Amino acid sequence: MSTKAFISPYDHKAPEGAEGWKELYPYYMTFHDNLKENEEAKFFFCDSQHWPNVFKPFDALTVEFSVKCLGQYNTRQWLIPPANGIDFKIHNGYCYMSPVEVDPSLIADRVPQFMERAGFYFQNWDSLLENWHKKVKGVIDEMEAIKFEQLPEVIDIEWVKNGVGLDPTYHMIQNYDKMIDLCYKVWMYHFEFLNLGYAAYLDFFGFCKETFPGIPDLSVAKMVQGVEVDLFRPDEELQKLAKLAVKLGLNDILKNNELDKALQIMETSTEGKEWIAAWEGAKYPWFNFTIGNGFYSSDKYWIDHLDIPFEYIKSYTERLEKGETIDRPTAKIAAERDRITEEYRDSLPGEDAQNAFDQKLGLARVVFPYVENHNFYIEHWSMCVFWRKMRELSAVFVKEGFYENIEDMFYFRREEIHQLLFDYGRGWAMGVPAIGPDYLPAEIARRKKIIDALATAPPEPAFNKPPEIVTEPFTIMLWGITSESVQGWLSSEDTGNKLKGMAASPGKVEGIARIIHSAEELRDLQDGEIMVTRVTAPSWAPVFGKIKATVTDIGGMMSHAAIVCREYGLPAVTGTGNASTKIKTGDRIRVDGGAGTVEILST
Template sequence: MAENRFPSPFEVPTPPGAEGWERMYNWYHLFGEERREQDENRFWFQDRLHHPEVIHPYDEIQCECWWQALGAFNTRIFAMPPAFGNDQRIVNGRLYVSPISAPPEQVAARAEEFARRAGHYYENWDEIYTKWKQKVVAAHQRIRALRFDPLPDLEPEETVFSHLGHSAGYRLIRDFDILVQTMYETYQYHFEMLNVGYAAYLTFFGFCKKAFPDISDQSIARMIGGLHVDLYRPDDELKRLAKEAVRLGIDAEVLTSQDAQTLFAQLAGSQAGREWVADWEATSDPWFLVNTDPGHPGGYHVYDTWLDDPNIPLTSVRDYVARLKAGQVIDRPTERLLAERERITKEYRDLLVPEDRLSFDEVVELARTVFVYIEEHALYIEHWMWATFWAKSKELSRTLVAHGIFDDPEDMFFLRRYEVSETLYDLVAAWSVGGVARSRDYWRPVIAERRRIFQALQEWEPVPALGPTPEAVTEPLTVMLWGITTETVNEWLDDSDDTRSGRVFRGVAGSPGVVEGPVRIIRQLSQLDSIQQGDIMVCPATSPSWAPVFSKIAATVSDVGGIMSHTAIVCREYGLPAVVGTGHAVAKLKGGQRVRVDGDTGVVTVLD
C-alpha cells in the first residue's frame, strides 16, 4: 500500500510547456498561499463526472455557476444538516472538488431548520415544480431571443424614429451581460429543487437501511425506477420517427441514406417523404437540443447538439429502423420495470410491522415524486439552457471575428468572461467614436500563448485526488452522485498486484445483472457507431445523448459515478447491468477483451 496521502495541491508539478497556466483562470479558482493552511489539509478529488477534460478559460463560467448555487442552497437557504457546499479549485486546467461538512455542533439546529424549509417544498412539490418549469422556460426564451449581430456602420432609421434611446454598441455589451447572468440565474433554479430532492431520496435510503439492514443500495433505487420522464423523450422521439418511417414506407431510403441533407432532399420527392421530414423538423426543436458531451452534458462549448448535426440522431433512427425490420423490440422495458418496482416495494413493506408501514409509504412516495425532477431537470438545464448558451456565445465570437478582433471563432473561448466583457467595451468604444480597437493586437499574443498552454495541459494525466486521505467518505452526494467511496479512495492508493494488473475492477453496483461480452471503449459520441449488439460499453461516464445505444449494449462500465449517477439510473431504466465508479477501467481495459460485468456486486473481471 502506498503512502496514505495524495499529493499536496501546492506540490503538483506543472506539465512541460504549460508554465503560466494559472493566468488562464480566475484567481479565486486557484490554490493560493492565503488559503494554504486550510486547503492543504482538505481532501480534494478530480471532478471527472462534470469536467473530465481541460477547461477553456471561457468555459469556467459553467464551473462557477454550480459552485456558488449548490453551496448557497445547501448552506444558506435550506440549511442542509450534514453538508455545506462543494468547494472548487482548478489545477493544471482540471477541476478539483472538496465537500465541506457542517460543523457537528450545528447539525441539530440545521436539521430543525431544514425540516421546516424543505418540508414546505415537499408539501407543495408539484405546484412548485410547475412554476419552476415556467421560470426556466422563460429564461431559455430570454437567451434565445438575444442577437449578437455585427455593429452597423450607421444605425437604422428606426433607432431615431422609434425613440429607442440607445445604440447597437450598448446593446451588445448589455446582451452579453444578460446572457451570462441568465445562466447564473438559471443555476439558482437548478439547485432550488435538486438537493432537497436528493435529500428526500436520502431519507428514503436511510429509512430502508435502518429497517432492512441487509438491503442493497440497488434494491432501494429500484423501488423508484421505471419513471416516465422528459429526459428520455429525445430517444423516444427517435424511436417514434423510426416507426413512422416504417409505417410510411420510406424505411429503405432511411436505411440506405448517407447523410441527413441528402436523405431530406431525396424524401422531398414523395408525399410520404415530405410528411416524415416535416415530422422530423417539428420534433427537432426542442427535442434535439441535446448536448453530446462525453459524460455530464453542457460542461464544454466544443460539443455539438443533435440540432447542430442532424446526422447524429439520424444514425440512431437508421439503427432503430433496421432493428424494427428485424422484428426486434426497441422500446424501453418500462412496464416490466414498474412491475418489478412494485414487487420489490411490496416484499420489503410486508417485512415491516403495521405501525411502520405508513412511514414507509410516505418516504417511498416522496422519493418517487421528487425523483422525476432529479432526472428531468437535466433536460431543461444541462441540455436546453447550456446548448443555447454555447450557441449564443459562438454567435458572439463570430461577430468579434467579423470585426477583426479575433482570427478564429475559437479565440474568444481562450479568454475569461471578464476579459470578454473588456473586449466588448473596447470594440464598442472604438466603434462609437470611429476609432480603432486595441483588442486585436492586445489579445493576439495572449491567445497564442494560451492555445499552446492548453495543448500542453491536455497531455497531463491528472491525479485522482489531492491532500490527506479521509478516514471515511460519508458526504452523501459524493458517494451517490460521484461514486467516490472509502473503498474508491483506498483503491486509488492501492498498488497491489490485482490493481496493477488490471484483471479485476471494483466499483459501485449501479444496476443489477451479470453478463459477459467484449469490451468496447467509448470516450466520445463519434465512437458510438462502432458499438455492436452485445458489447460491454466502457466509458468515462455516459450522457443522456447516448441513450440510443442502451438498447444495443449488454452492460455498461464507467470510470465515474455512483448509484444516483446518470449511468446507473439509465441502465436501471433499460434493464442493463452496470458497474460505475471503477476509477480507471477506460485506461486499463482494451477493446475486444472479454469481461464479466457483475452489476449485483460491482465487480468487473477480465476473462481473457
C-alpha cells in the same frame, strides 16, 4: 489508522508547455501558496463525472456557477443537516471538489429548520414545480430573444428622431451581460429542487438501511425506478421516427442517404412529407440535446448537428428491420420495482412501520423524477441556447477580424469579453481600427498551447489525505466516492484482473470491451460489446440497445449513468476509478452489475 495520502496539489506540477496556466482562470478557483496549510488540510477529488476535460477559460463559468449555486441551497436555504456546500478548485485545467461537512454539533439545530423549509416544498411540490417550468422557460425565451449583430456604419436616423441618446455598443454590452446573468439565473433554478430530490431519496435510503439490515443499495434504488422522465424523451422521439419510417416504407431512403439527400427525396412523396413533418415536430424542444453534458462550449447539440440524431434513427430502423425491440423495457422495470417493494413492505412488522415506509417511499417517488428531468431543461436546453448565443457574439468578432475561428472566444475568461466588446466599440466610435485584430491572435495562440499542454496529462484522482470514513451522503450517492473506492485509488498493489465499483444496475454479462473516450467514438460500438468509459452522457441512450453493459470510472448510485442504465435495463458498474485505462478495447470482460464487480477474462 491509515496515514496514506494523495499527492498535494502544491507538489503536482503542470506538464511542460503549460507554464502560466493559472492566469487563465479566476484567482479564487486556483490554489495559492499563502493558503497552503489550509488547502492541504482538505481532501479534494477530481470531478471527472461532470468535467472530464481541461477547461477553456470561458467554459470555467459552468463549474463556477453550478457549484456555487449548489452550495447556497445546501448551506443557506435548505440547511441540509449533514451537508454544506462544496469547495472547488481548478488545478492544471481540471476540476477538483471538496465537500464541506457540517460540524456534528450543529446538525441537530439544522434539522427542524430543514424540515420546515424542505417540508413546504415537499407539500407543495406540484405547484412549485409547475412554476419552476415557467421560470426556466422564461429564461430560455429571454436568451432566444437576444441578438448579437455587427455595429452599423451609421446609427439609424430613427434613433436620432426618437432622442434615444444611446448607441448600439451600449446594447451589445448590455446583451452580453444579460446572457451571463441569465446563465447564472438558470443555474440557481437548477438546484432549487435538485438537492431536495436527493434529500428525499437519502431519507428513504437511510430508513431502509436501518429497517432492513443488510439491504443492498441497489435494492433501495430499484424501489424508485420505472418513472417517466423528460430526459428520455429525445431518445423516445428518435424511436418514434424510426418506427414511422419503417411503417411508411422509407427505411431504405434513410439507410442509403445522408440527411439532406434523404429529406430531398422524401419531399417528393406523401409518405416522405409525413415523415418530415414528424421530424420537424420532434426538433423543438427535444433536439436541444447535447452529446456531452452541456458544461463545455465544445459540446455538440443535436439541433445544431442534425446528422447526429439522424444517424441514431438509421441505427434504430436497422434494428427494427431485424425484428429487434427498440423500446425501453418500462413494463419489466416497473414489475421488478413493484415486486421488490412489496417484498420489503410485507416483511415489516406492523401497520405503523408500513405507513412510515409508504410515506417515505411515496415522497421519494414524487420528487425523484426531477433528479433526471432538470438535466434536460438546464444542461441540455438552456445551455444549448446559451452556447449558441455566445457563438453568435463570437461570429461578430470573427467578421471584424479579431480572430479566425468562432471557438477562439472561449479562450478568454467571461470578464475579459468586456475588453473585446469595448475595444470593438471604441474603434467603431472613433473611426479607427480596433486593437484586437493585431493583439488577440498571438494571445489566443499562446493560450491554446497552454490548454493543449494541460490536456496531455490526465488528472490526479484526488489530492491530500482522505477522511478515514467518507460519510457525506451526496459525495457517496452522486460521485461514488466511498472509503473503499478512495483506498482503492491509494493502493499501489495491482488488483489483478478484478475491479470493484458501485453496483449501479443489475445483471451479469460477458462480452468484448470497447473503450469510449468521447461521443464521437460511439459509432465504433459493435452489437453485443460492453462500453467502458470515464463517464456517460444521457444522450448516449440510443446505443444502449446494442451493448451488453456499461462500466464507468466515476459515478455513484444516483449518478446519471446509474439511473439511465437502470431505466434502460442495462447492467452497469460505476465508480471503478480506472476501468477505462486498465481495460483495453478487445478485452473479454465479465460485468456483474448487482455485485459491482468487473473481471478481465482475457486480453
